Amino acid sequence: MNWHSTTTEGMEKMAAATWYVDVDLALPAPADDGQIEALMDLVQPMHGAIASGARATIGLSLAIEAENSWEALAMVKTVVAHDVAAVIPGSRVTSVRALDEDTRSAEIDTPRFPELVAVPDIADMLGVARQTAFKLSNRDDFPSPALTPRTGNLWVRAAVEQWSAARDRKPGRRPHVPLEGGQDD
Structure with a gap:
């Protein structure tokens, strides 16, 4: 699994900032209501959101305070490896990325749906x-x-x-x- 980081300032160290980390998970089966509720409790302290897919997939979107994107990714990797795996055994990370605020804002402003x-x-x-x-x-x-x-x-x-x-x-x-x-x- 590749852990990707995207910044507008490069990889230099900076003061603590908010990093937006998106994690996509493939699940062994669709998540039940109890698992979704447990994940919501897990991501709430990180101002997180969950998107549950119909095909046994889940997307987590988290806001992490860290000095740089690599530190943010390391924090999320720990949460996913331990806490998410405990809630949904057999879940597998399919993609992860960390975005700084400027990059995230630009992405939100760009339409993704085709004409x-x-x-x-x-x-x-x-x-x-x-x-x-x-x-x-x-x-x-x-x-x-x-x-x-x-x-x-x-x-x-x-x-x-x-x-x-x-x-x-x-x-x-x-x-x-x-x-x-x-x-x-």
Whole structure:
């Protein structure tokens, strides 16, 4: 297991600061309510939070006061090796990282979810009518929707663009070329 440290100041020693340490764990089975409660009690003094995954995974996010990232990682490694292992035997660390406050803030400000498109957007992208875009979206070779809210499916734009570039167009049809500025008439 690699323990990663990311700082905006490098690895030099500094006065005690808050380090944000994220730990991902793979569990032998999904955690039960008692285990989650025990973990919450364990991470509470470290201003921690827990995210429980559906596939027997748990993420811990902790705030650690330490002089540097390596010291923060060492403190968390001790907690995980002893206390978490006692609560959930057989748990395995899959990733760990320590971030300083500036790096953590920048990461929080950066969106992580890909751009999503609906049928009208797909119609514009492909230069076809909405009805045609809807029909195309039901083809077996079309990308699966990323989200399926009641208002209509949403696809990842990059997946639709990749599908469009690779698809066979019917003979006699010109590929869609958007006008300058990305706007169509």
